[in-house]
Amino acid sequence: MTFDEGRALFPVLERFAYLNAGSLGPLSRxxxxxxxxxxxxxxxxxxxxxxxFTSVLELRxxxxxxxxxxxxASPTQMAxxxxxxxxxxxxxxxxxxxxxxxxxxxDSEHPGLLLPLHVSGARVRVAEVAARPTANALQAILSCxxxxxxxxxxxxxxxxxxxxxxxxxxxxxxxxPILVDGAQSVGTIPVEVGELDYYTVSCQKWLCGxxxxxxxxxxxxxELRVGxxxxxxxxxxxxxGRFVPAEGAARFDSGWLATPSLAGLEAAxxxxxxxxxxxxxxxxxxxxxxxxxxFEIVGDGEQSTLVSFIPAGDAAAQAARLYDGxxxxxxxxxxxxxxxxxxxxxxxxxxxxxxxxxx
Amino acid sequence: MTFDEGRALFPVLERFAYLNAGSLGPLSRxxxxxxxxxxxxxxxxxxxxxxxFTSVLELRxxxxxxxxxxxxASPTQMAxxxxxxxxxxxxxxxxxxxxxxxxxxxDSEHPGLLLPLHVSGARVRVAEVAARPTANALQAILSCxxxxxxxxxxxxxxxxxxxxxxxxxxxxxxxxPILVDGAQSVGTIPVEVGELDYYTVSCQKWLCGxxxxxxxxxxxxxELRVGxxxxxxxxxxxxxGRFVPAEGAARFDSGWLATPSLAGLEAAxxxxxxxxxxxxxxxxxxxxxxxxxxFEIVGDGEQSTLVSFIPAGDAAAQAARLYDGxxxxxxxxxxxxxxxxxxxxxxxxxxxxxxxxxx
Numbered sequence: 050m051t052f053d054e055g056r057a058l059f060p061v062l063e064r065f066a067y068l069n070a071g072s073l074g075p076l077s078r079x080x081x082x083x084x085x086x087x088x089x090x091x092x093x094x095x096x097x098x099x100x101x102f103t104s105v106l107e108l109r110x111x112x113x114x115x116x117x118x119x120x121x122a123s124p125t126q127m128a129x130x131x132x133x134x135x136x137x138x139x140x141x142x143x144x145x146x147x148x149x150x151x152x153x154x155x156d157s158e159h160p161g162l163l164l165p166l167h168v169s170g171a172r173v174r175v176a177e178v179a180a181r182p183t184a185n186a187l188q189a190i191l192s193c194x195x196x197x198x199x200x201x202x203x204x205x206x207x208x209x210x211x212x213x214x215x216x217x218x219x220x221x222x223x224x225x226p227i228l229v230d231g232a233q234s235v236g237t238i239p240v241e242v243g244e245l246d247y248y249t250v251s252c253q254k255w256l257c258g259x260x261x262x263x264x265x266x267x268x269x270x271x272e273l274r275v276g277x278x279x280x281x282x283x284x285x286x287x288x289x290g291r292f293v294p295a296e297g298a299a300r301f302d303s304g305w306l307a308t309p310s311l312a313g314l315e316a317a318x319x320x321x322x323x324x325x326x327x328x329x330x331x332x333x334x335x336x337x338x339x340x341x342x343x344f345e346i347v348g349d350g351e352q353s354t355l356v357s358f359i360p361a362g363d364a365a366a367q368a369a370r371l372y373d374g375x376x377x378x379x380x381x382x383x384x385x386x387x388x389x390x391x392x393x394x395x396x397x398x399x400x401x402x403x404x405x406x407x408x
Numbered sequence: 409m410t411f412d413e414g415r416a417l418f419p420v421l422e423r424f425a426y427l428n429a430g431s432l433g434p435l436s437r438x439x440x441x442x443x444x445x446x447x448x449x450x451x452x453x454x455x456x457x458x459x460x461f462t463s464v465l466e467l468r469x470x471x472x473x474x475x476x477x478x479x480x481a482s483p484t485q486m487a488x489x490x491x492x493x494x495x496x497x498x499x500x501x502x503x504x505x506x507x508x509x510x511x512x513x514x515d516s517e518h519p520g521l522l523l524p525l526h527v528s529g530a531r532v533r534v535a536e537v538a539a540r541p542t543a544n545a546l547q548a549i550l551s552c553x554x555x556x557x558x559x560x561x562x563x564x565x566x567x568x569x570x571x572x573x574x575x576x577x578x579x580x581x582x583x584x585p586i587l588v589d590g591a592q593s594v595g596t597i598p599v600e601v602g603e604l605d606y607y608t609v610s611c612q613k614w615l616c617g618x619x620x621x622x623x624x625x626x627x628x629x630x631e632l633r634v635g636x637x638x639x640x641x642x643x644x645x646x647x648x649g650r651f652v653p654a655e656g657a658a659r660f661d662s663g664w665l666a667t668p669s670l671a672g673l674e675a676a677x678x679x680x681x682x683x684x685x686x687x688x689x690x691x692x693x694x695x696x697x698x699x700x701x702x703f704e705i706v707g708d709g710e711q712s713t714l715v716s717f718i719p720a721g722d723a724a725a726q727a728a729r730l731y732d733g734x735x736x737x738x739x740x741x742x743x744x745x746x747x748x749x750x751x752x753x754x755x756x757x758x759x760x761x762x763x764x765x766x767x
Binding site: 060061064065067069070072073074075076081084085088091092093095096097098099100131132134135138142154156160161163164165166167168173174175259260261274275276277278279280282283286288289290291292303304305306307308309310368369372377379 | 420426432435444450490513534633635636642647648738
């Protein structure tokens with residue numbers, strides 16, 4: 050598949066300079082078709098019938114396998130979820146932390162991680178990384194670790210600045226359990242889970258799947274308690290709720306997922322080109338360079354595909370104005386920044402349109 | 409809308425004697441159309457754009473209002489969730505029970521309630537109600553209450569036998585917090601939450617919405633901790649995750665929900681006829697009477713729209729055989745029973761086909 054062929058798959062790119070995959074990725078025609086076909090299939094089979102249930106379980110298994118492959122994991126280590134937030138809640142609820150425990154995070158995390166950290170009951174220590182060179186991040190995070198630290202919990206790519214955090218170095222240096230918010234990484238930069246313990250995946254952003262869909266990698270499913278059980282958690286159940294967990298990480302599945310969405314995701318995963326990481330990085334670099342000529346770029350996030358910058362005037366108003374002009378970027382609340390997300394489908398013309406719309 | 413007009417809305421009823429709304433309800437043409445239109449709308453708007461987000465929040469508000477109206481609640485008392493299981497997890501995670509606390513449930517609950525009860529850490533006391541006349545249920549449940557009881561947690565309609573539990577009497581007699589699994593009630597029998605504390609709603613069963621969609625009623629949202637926060641939980645957030653909760657029960661929203669599914673649900677809610685409860689009860693009575701002539705009916709669930717019975721031979725094999733013959737019912741694992749679900753769309757012919765397929 051050439052770039053032109055790949056790009057032509059996305060109807061939304063015909064209308065918009067769509068630069069917001071960091072919120073929700075574009076959906077391709079094959080993805081939309083798969084969704085519509087699955088909707089019809091469900092009706093033909095009689096949603097709720099015996100054969101239909103079997104087909105749903107098969108679909109889930111196929112998607113689980115593809116998602117595992119993406120990050121170098123085994124399917125038995127992958128749970129299907131609604132979102133990265135879901136994944137963070139599942140992990141934190143299973144760890145049973147208390148007020149004597151500490152977790153270390155960064156000062157630029159998404160609510161989807163921060164909120165579960167807070168409700169865990171543990172003390173949250175915040176490492177200051179976002180306003181400093183990324184090269185200092187490792188030391189800043191390590192300096193927050195104490196004998197009470199039970200978990201490191203942070204993004205692979207900071208959603209605000211695009212900075213890439215030194216996950217594997219953190220794991221190596223501390224040996225502590227590490228929970229990674231992979232919302233801005235999987236699908237747009239290479240990811241290998243390696244020795245990491247928990248890694249959340251968003252399917253609706255860089256993987257171009259329908260929303261809401263996510264996944265959670267759990268290195269050793271037997272070692273984490275099921276804290277938020279869905280019907281998939283158990284393979285057998287006593288009348289008082291005691292249960293034998295399902296095999297592997299499927300025990301953490303967040304529940305039923307819309308079949309049209311799963312079918313759309315399967316098509317999206319199959320349609321991603323081999324050259325996606327190189328192309329996305331190239332377009333992010335181009336976008337960053339073009340913006341830098343006229344605006345301040347925030348952070349040294351060159352290794353990611355997010356480009357945040359400081360526009361003239363109010364960022365939210367600018368995002369709304371750009372939208373009316375056919376350019377979709379997002380403002381980052383409370384910062385005054387705009388963020389452009391560059392994917393493998395992004396063209397130089399998209400970047401030109403952004404610059405031109407910024408006036 | 410006449411019965412014939414209403415029934416004609418469901419394509420699946422043209423192919424199957426569909427008697428499994430207790431798992432997943434049938435989807436009507438207006439619902440399917442609304443889903444397809446929303447999918448197209450999302451693409452035209454550019455999923456992830458500013459105006460699109462606003463339209464999603466408006467859709468959520470409309471659906472929340474309609475669901476609240478259904479059970480005599482205020483929209484500020486309703487959270488949007490994925491499922492009844494989700495709702496049970498949200499409540500249990502918020503109550504912070506421990507090993508010194510007790511919860512009382514029944515011996516015929518769904519995993520979606522039992523699993524969250526178990527992981528809560530509280531001692532689960534199980535009242536035996538399913539093999540006895542429903543008139544004895546109140547006393548059986550009350551006899552399990554002790555000074556350590558912190559919660560009553562049970563179904564409105566038992567998913568196995570269709571027995572209707574005396575919720576309001578339990579609340580009156582004990583004054584204890586009560587969590588109700590409403591999976592088999594809302595949409596098919598009249599429901600008023602009244603003095604109940606927590607009530608879960610399934611949108612994908614008797615309400616004929618797409619899956620997975622649910623709702624959770626919380627009588628006093630300020631009194632329940634947010635235990636499984638999604639991005640909707642907060643209206644402001646500190647860098648360490650401390651947050652000011654969103655207004656009302658929206659703080660318990662389980663996260664992003666698929667917009668085509670929400671649009672489909674909105675159409676389904678608008679399309680339900682006024683006479684639905686009477687008609688569903690009538691068809692359940694007809695189905696029960698017809699089955700009773702040849703099979704043993706399980707339990708005295710005459711007030712509900714579920715009809716469970718003991719078929720000849722293996723129930724799972726029978727369900728599969730019936731499916732091949734165009735009749736959709738479900739087997740209840742571990743019981744040897746089949747369950748027929750009768751809705752307002754059910755016809756006498758559906759019941760005849762069931763009886764005839766049973767041989």
